[in-house]
Amino acid sequence: MRKIRRSKKRGPVVSKKVTYDGINFASGLEKYMYIALKQNGIKAVYENRTFVLIPGFYFDSQSYERTANAKGEYKDRGMKSIQPIKYTPDFEGEGFIIECKGRANETFSMRWKLFKKHITEQLPGIVLYKPQNQKECDKTVELILESQKRLRDKNIEKDK
Numbered sequence: 515m516r517k518i519r520r521s522k523k524r525g526p527v528v529s530k531k532v533t534y535d536g537i538n539f540a541s542g543l544e545k546y547m548y549i550a551l552k553q554n555g556i557k558a559v560y561e562n563r564t565f566v567l568i569p570g571f572y573f574d575s576q577s578y579e580r581t582a583n584a585k586g587e588y589k590d591r592g593m594k595s596i597q598p599i600k601y602t603p604d605f606e607g608e609g610f611i612i613e614c615k616g617r618a619n620e621t622f623s624m625r626w627k628l629f630k631k632h633i634t635e636q637l638p639g640i641v642l643y644k645p646q647n648q649k650e651c652d653k654t655v656e657l658i659l660e661s662q663k664r665l666r667d668k669n670i671e672k673d674k
Contacts, residue, residue: 558607
């Protein structure tokens with residue numbers, strides 16, 4: 515009897531890139547969200563702008579370490595420019611931002627928290643949605659439509 519060998523997946527999650535309507539999406543879930551928004555008449559733009567969560571700076575001290583991937587020589591890697599931490603959400607519309615996230619990598623949760631802090635301080639009132647599957651994309655569309663209806667009803671009441 516032969517033993518069946520199962521290999522564990524290793525390495526980062528690699529999503530399948532998809533092109534639709536001339537837009538290059540990073541995943542099939544983003545494409546699904548785009549189609550759902552479009553079919554329901556919800557205006558949103560794909561990867562419209564990048565937010566700087568923490569600005570870059572110059573580190574003017576010594577820092578003994580290996581490279582980020584833990585390879586290479588242990589040496590002084592200080593005295594250099596540190597890149598800013600940025601975040602580009604998938605979709606941005608009037609009053610909302612959507613981040614489609616099937617499987618997150620190890621840095622995503624920290625970047626998401628920093629993004630939430632940025633929204634709280636710089637764009638209060640923006641609603642964030644983070645659907646992780648097609649069912650949640652559909653729910654996101656429902657929630658946005660309900661929100662838009664409430665806003666329209668509120669404006670009609672105000673005009674009376």
